[in-house]
Amino acid sequence: MGDVAMVVPVLRALTAQHKHVRVTVVSRIFFKPFFNDIPRVNFFAAEPKGRHKGFLGLLKLYKELKVLHFTGVADLHNVIRSKVITKLFELKGKRVATVNKAREQRAALVRPENKVFEPLTPVIQRYADVFAALNLPIDLTAISFPEKEELSPDILANTGDKESNNWIGIAPFAKHRSKIYPTALMQQVITTLATNPNNKLFLFGAGRSEIQKLRRFSGNNDNVIVIAGKMNLKQELQLISNLDVMLSMDSGNAHIAAMYGVNVVTLWGATHPYAGFAPFNQPQENQLVADREKYPKLPTSVYGDKKVAGYEDAMLTIKPQKVVNTVNKYLK
Structure with a gap:
């Protein structure tokens, strides 16, 4: 994707x-x-x-x-x-x-x-x-991005009006485990961002297993909304085009948000932006990578499909507060 x-x-x-x-x-x-x-x-x-x-x-x-x-x-x-x-x-x-x-x-x-x-x-x-x-x-430097898409009533029924809220998309999954931010750390990120009443968080995923995990991430926070399973792709694209920022793994959602000119923050484990898959038109400081001093063999694969012993926890070196701070740059 x-x-x-x-x-x-x-x-x-x-x-x-x-x-x-x-x-x-x-x-x-x-x-x-x-x-x-x-x-x-x-x-x-x-x-x-x-x-x-x-x-x-x-x-x-x-x-x-x-x-x-x-x-x-x-x-x-x-x-x-x-x-x-x-x-x-x-x-x-x-x-x-x-x-x-x-x-x-x-x-x-x-x-x-x-x-x-x-x-x-x-x-x-x-x-x-x-x-x-x-x-x-x-000339890719001369590109114009589309206007934010008008949200249909069926989308607004799930999101509510934007008003003065910050809209944050979070896509915490990827095809391979080595590209997925640890659950406990992602929970810290979501919980911290949700403490700001001006923030509204939308959680993206697909399939029954991911939906269950997203529901656990959302907890009892009224401003954290699980989008997975509630919209088709066309509706999700309309919503993504209206986000202030998307937080994603090295996965398709990062590129979808980038194609609309949305600010994108990405987290990298076994893979690395140097392979050429950083989302389009995003600053390098938005690509948060695991610590190569501690894990010098990174990146261990282009697509994240190779397991390397001892590198399972490389993404633990990306601190939740750093993720939150990077997302906060784009919030009112």
Whole structure:
């Protein structure tokens, strides 16, 4: 989800800076709401687990896309499926370009010995470079973010009116445990922020297990609202666009908030912003990382999917008060 959300600012800049360009985004239907308000951007729903499954399914997808008469193809995924589609278009004489995932540099960044601890090119810039290769250069410093979306009555029924409140989003989960801030410390952060009556906290997650954990986080605080399970994606996007700040792990919610120009504070455990996945247009001081003096092998992986003995508690070195102080910078 984060990879797709990072495409959004690039397409905003592309369509704003190249008025003649029309774009078709090919992705899972779940992500369609990400692109709803970008001018001259259409969406084509791919079904990799349905009618586009397997090699024959990819051929079917290519045939369905071919009739749209593209002049160029930008592969922003660089996996086997996207490579097949891109190659088929290239064989038909279309201009194609593929994102460079810098796999060797990433491997050097996360290896335990002889680590090359240097920042890599941000992923969002790598996306922009793909369009530059198609003779569509993009200036990511000149991007305009959308206006805050108007909240519908069904959303306001859960959130209440904003009035003079600070609206804080908190997304305390990630796909891998090594990227999740310890429960006790996150509870301290939420409880501390909730003591300010001018703050209203919205907790994001998905699935029964996460909802139960979010309810425990909220406790008896009237100004801490569990959003998970109450809204669909489109509604959540509307709410996120109205936040003053989003506190997130290294996960998709950080990139969703960033694509709306919302202030984002991120917490990093086994992963690190140097891999290129820091949320777009956010200051470096908002990326709170675990202590590398105590845990010198960090980052231990690009995506947080590798377990390293002795590094399970690395995020304990990110102190709750530092998290609260960083969030407080954006509150009235």
